[in-house]
Amino acid sequence: MPPKDAPSSAALAQLADAVVELAHQLDLRSPELRDVVPLTGTEIAVIRQIHRAPRSTPSQIAESTGLRRSNVSTAIRALEAGGLVVREQLAGNARSVALVPTARAAESVARINAYWAALLHDVPADLLRAGVEAAPALAGISRAIVRRADPER
Numbered sequence: 001m002p003p004k005d006a007p008s009s010a011a012l013a014q015l016a017d018a019v020v021e022l023a024h025q026l027d028l029r030s031p032e033l034r035d036v037v038p039l040t041g042t043e044i045a046v047i048r049q050i051h052r053a054p055r056s057t058p059s060q061i062a063e064s065t066g067l068r069r070s071n072v073s074t075a076i077r078a079l080e081a082g083g084l085v086v087r088e089q090l091a092g093n094a095r096s097v098a099l100v101p102t103a104r105a106a107e108s109v110a111r112i113n114a115y116w117a118a119l120l121h122d123v124p125a126d127l128l129r130a131g132v133e134a135a136p137a138l139a140g141i142s143r144a145i146v147r148r149a150d151p152e153r
Helices: 010-025 041-052 058-065 071-080 103-121 125-149
Strands: 085-090 093-101
Touching: 010 058, 041 058, 041 071, 041 085, 041 093, 041 103, 071 085, 093 103
Parallel strands: none
Antiparallel strands: 085 093
16 A cells, blocks of 8 residues: 555646656657667667666666566677677686677667757756656656566566
8 A cells, every 4th residue: 555645646647757758758759869770679778778787688687677587688788799798708607698788789779868958958947847857756666667667676
């Protein structure tokens, strides 16, 4: 049962709707990003994690993203084929690999970040400040949802 001071179900639905709408507005299917390698949602989650934590193993990526290991492996193969990641053998363990983003991946991420910054540039400063302040809470909500789906995380 939620705490007495928890937001109402309607308020929570509004929050989720606003996050989904913002994600839609930040969609990467823009003419400015035409030559950025198109990726599926799973591939995006995997490359974002590799970019945040280079030299992660597939198991670490699965754990941190909440994705199934088999889906991570499929995404990694696609990202390798697109020239966005390379595998490196881990020292002392011939069976394990670390994943490293390529220069092409770094360039793509930089272009995506620049695109997002340009989209947000004309938003009123007070709204942007509130959004920036809310970012850690939104990330925490995301982590809590992943943990709820798999309590061992």
